[in-house]
Amino acid sequence: MAADPVADVLAIAAHRDDVEQTCGGTLLRMASRGLHTAILDLTKGEAGTRGSAEDRAKEATAAAKLLGVRWRQALDLPDGAVENTLENRLKIAQIVRLLRPRVVILPYWQARHPDHAIVATLGYEACFLAGLSKAPSGQIVLSGAPHRPFKIVYASLYADVRPSFVVDITPFIDQRHNALMAYRSQYANQAAGSGLFVAEEEIRERTFAEARHYGLLAGVRYGEPFVQKEIGLVDDLTLLPVQSI
Ligand SMILES: [Zn+2]
Secondary structure, eight states: OOSSOOOSEEEEESSTTHHHHHTHHHHHHHHHTTOOEEEEEEEOOTTOSSSOHHHHHHHHHHHHHHHTOSEEEEEEEOTTOOOOOHHHHHHHHHHHHHHOOSEEEEEOSOOSSHHHHHHHHHHHHHHHHHTOSSOTTSOOOOOSOOOOOSEEEEEOTTSOSOOSEEEEOGGGHHHHHHHHHTOHHHHSOOSTTTTTSOOHHHHHHHHHHHHHHHHHHHTSSSEEEEEOSSOOOOSOGGGOOSOOO
16 A cells, blocks of 8 residues: 555545445545545454465455545554543544544444444544644653544445435446455355345345435435535535436
8 A cells, every 4th residue: 555645535434344334435535636545443353253364364455445445553552442541532633643634534433333423422522632732641642643534424335314415426336345345255145144144146235225315315326425524615506416306
C-alpha cells in the first residue's frame, strides 16, 4: 500500500468485512473521484466461526485492493468484546493522526452486534482525542500533530433508521460485491457453520436488495445509507437532488 498514508476518507469498523458490507461502494465512489481512502478494522477476527485471523488478513488485503483503498490495517482489539477504554481510544486516535482524514465513517450507534454499536462512540471519542495536544491525563502520549476530522458520518445499513443521505453506488455495486466475496473463508459455500451462514447466492440477493432499497429512496438504482448528526446546509435550492413529486 501507499508509503504516504494520508487519507481523505477513513472508514473505521469493528470487523474485517464490515466496511465491504456497509460503505464499500461509497469508498469506491470516493476513490473514483481521485480521493484517497483508508480502512481501519479494530479486530482481527479471531472469534469467527469460519477461517483464522491469518486467513482474514489475506482476504482483507485482497478486498482493500478491489475497493481501491490506499491503506488498511487492523488493530488488536478483542473480537466480540470491543470496549470504549482510554487505551483503545488512544490506539485509534494515533491512526487518525497518522492518516489525517477529512471524513471518518463509523458504524451507526444502534446495532444488533454490540461491537458495532460501541465503535460508534469509541470512534467518535477517539477522533476527539486525536485533536487534543495532551491526553486527558495531561501527558503527551500520542505522536504526530493533533488532528480532528471535519466530518463524521455513520454507515446505517445494519440499522432500522431513516438515513440522512444516500450515496449513489450504482456503477460500483458489482465491484463492492467482489470485495465482499474476497472473504472466501466467510462467504464461499462450505460445510463449516452452514447452519449459521447463508449461501453465496443468497448473500448477493440480500446485499443487492438492500442497496436497491436505499437507492430507490434517493431515486437511483443502488445506494448506501448514512446518518449525520448535523443539519444539512444548502447553497442553491435549484440544485437540491432527489425528486419530491
Ligand atoms: Zn461486524
